[in-house]
Amino acid sequence: MHFLNLSERQQEILRFIVDFVHLHHYAPTIRQIGETVAISSTSVVKYNLNKLQEYGLILRERDISRGLSVNWEQLQQSGYPYALNGESVRGRQREERLPEADVERLRVPLLGKIAAGSPIAVTPSEVYDPEGWIELAAGMVAGPADKLFALRVQGDSMIDASVLDGDIVILRHQETAHDGDMVAAWIEGDEETTLKYLHRDGAFVRLVPANPNPVYQPIVRAAEQVRINGKVVSVIRVLK
Amino acid sequence: MHFLNLSERQQEILRFIVDFVHLHHYAPTIRQIGETVAISSTSVVKYNLNKLQEYGLILRERDISRGLSVNWEQLQQSGYPYALNGESVRGRQREERLPEADVERLRVPLLGKIAAGSPIAVTPSEVYDPEGWIELAAGMVAGPADKLFALRVQGDSMIDASVLDGDIVILRHQETAHDGDMVAAWIEGDEETTLKYLHRDGAFVRLVPANPNPVYQPIVRAAEQVRINGKVVSVIRVLK
DNA sequence: TCATAACACGAACATTTGTGCGATGTCAAC
DNA sequence: GTTGACATCGCACAAATGTTCGTGTTATGA
Structure with a gap:
């Protein structure tokens, strides 16, 4: 199901972007990404960002500050758990065991x-x-x-x-x-x-x-x- | 509650921001706003942006490029037309960007x-x-x-x-x-x-x-x- | 008429931020 | 050992972008 194999870093970056956007409603800068993912060089971040873009997981607008956004659809299809729908990570045991109590x-x-x-x-x-x-x-x-x-x-x-x-x-x-x-x-x-x-x-x-x-x-x-x-x-x- | 009395310009700006964000997934710059709303001076845009912020209709992060976002709730409550007929827009946008809207x-x-x-x-x-x-x-x-x-x-x-x-x-x-x-x-x-x-x-x-x-x-x-x-x-x- | 506030202008300025590029390190293939 | 793709680093640079400030304009009310 996943032909995508992101490096550890790329996964971190992706996750950070998702979280950041989620939190701020605007995208992080290359440098902000670098700091939290412990990459000292902006160009390395850019390099990995390009990879993510190749995979279609993010979208980027050239020369635009914070001009990057997450391609949610692609992200969901990628099978990576960051899509926040939690489906994949949910503990199985609990779900089985319980009847579908309908909590409003x-x-x-x-x-x-x-x-x-x-x-x-x-x-x-x-x-x-x-x-x-x-x-x-x-x-x-x-x-x-x-x-x-x-x-x-x-x-x-x-x-x-x-x-x-x-x-x-x-x-x-x-x-x-x-x-x-x-x-x-x-x-x-x-x-x-x-x-x-x-x-x-x-x-x-x-x-x-x-x-x-x-x-x-x-x-x-x-x-x-x-x-x-x-x-x-x-x-x-x-x-x- | 607050009675909002936005100037024509402020309404235009707000409308543009909403549209822009919807279209690009990131916010416009002050200059971009100025161009489309026919304001030559960045400071005038900033001035009006401050007004909008005072009304709580938008949120801004100081010194952050494109660090502005729309406060959808407030917009909705403000009763401005584009908030209402923007209902569909708003909903769609939310889903696109935040697939977790369907909370598990x-x-x-x-x-x-x-x-x-x-x-x-x-x-x-x-x-x-x-x-x-x-x-x-x-x-x-x-x-x-x-x-x-x-x-x-x-x-x-x-x-x-x-x-x-x-x-x-x-x-x-x-x-x-x-x-x-x-x-x-x-x-x-x-x-x-x-x-x-x-x-x-x-x-x-x-x-x-x-x-x-x-x-x-x-x-x-x-x-x-x-x-x-x-x-x-x-x-x-x-x-x- | 004058004072005041709201609104607008534009230019200078300081940061923020993306890009480019040469140099370095790793590692598997030859 | 050499080669070459990959990934990384630093750093310089230029473009993008928010902020400040002095000044002008337009209402509105005392």
Whole structure:
């Protein structure tokens, strides 16, 4: 099935390109490829790029910066696993063993990023997410699957909620929440949005960090000073 | 929400970018934009590009040639015509470039609990008595989808990795890891398994907490005192 | 009418980035 | 040992490309 025999390097390069494009939505430069694949010479990268092009796995436009793109169809047919459909690499055992339980998939829009100080105004700026949509298995969120949206966490502002830079939080849009819910809340005065557990105390609300470490203290505010943007239903961290 | 009021030029530019990307699989340069939209000055293009970026309609990477991409979601929500009748375009483009849009589900065995002090004695192949299965969308783990298993975190022992009680960690079983990988490591002497970022230092390994809070300090051990159980590829937190 | 902001121009500039080419190393075939 | 295809290296070079800055133009409102 594969008459293609790519060298180790070529495979690495291809994989990197795929990942990079996937991540940035634009192609890497020859030098960027060289760095990550540990090739010191740009011409060597170019050499291998030409090979890949001969195989039809990538397309290149002469003299164009980053003018290279992946030929996905060819890539899929090549039998190399980078096509990201995962078909070939899947563990067989599991699939056989299980009946086709039909888990519903959810498509959740990734609306932007959230950082302390920035309200969730659904205005993504510079940082971009590859997908635009987050795919979830239904079991990964609690409750109804409507009004869900996702945000990428930027910076360590949510550390006290044990949410790290780069994490993705899935929220359900709602203005109210129950005691004990983790919510994204906008705190007037602080001009800051954070993730906290919500507790009511009469006319006050207590915003409690999820992180039990004592360095993170609850915040208490008058109820009208806190605006709830949504309830957090899931936190996802994908490590590379 | 934001009411977008794009100038004629900005609309033209946006339209051109969409078309161009669709056609070439890479973004146009400032000058190319200028030519087709009849703007003689690159800085004017840049000026308008900034506007578009402020609206979140495009994303730009500073100093990167052709480092610009379209924010499809925002475009869609903006209500601009080409976003709507671009529906087909958009869909097609996505499929071409990102064949994984058809996300596969992964079924990962949940093998038990992890807590400080308890080694991860399980390897997917050996022990085969999972408590359950975790369903994931393929995009939620990086790399090949084999040898994956899941563990439920018990207690706050992983707090320094920003992993809370009840979280689920997805790991790929492997004995080695690269610098910077988050791994589940068994530390001899401490008789303890934790999640940490791995860094090598000659004959030593440094296990660095994911939580940048200074109360959590790196652990340094001789390399042979640390056994890697697997690499963490994802962390999932489902809130009730 | 003046001030101000938004928009536009173009040229100089600094980087980024692809290409070309001679020299070197490897390895199997002759 | 010699030859020659392959793969690699460094490096110089030129083209491609984003940025900055001083200046001009056009609205709009006080």
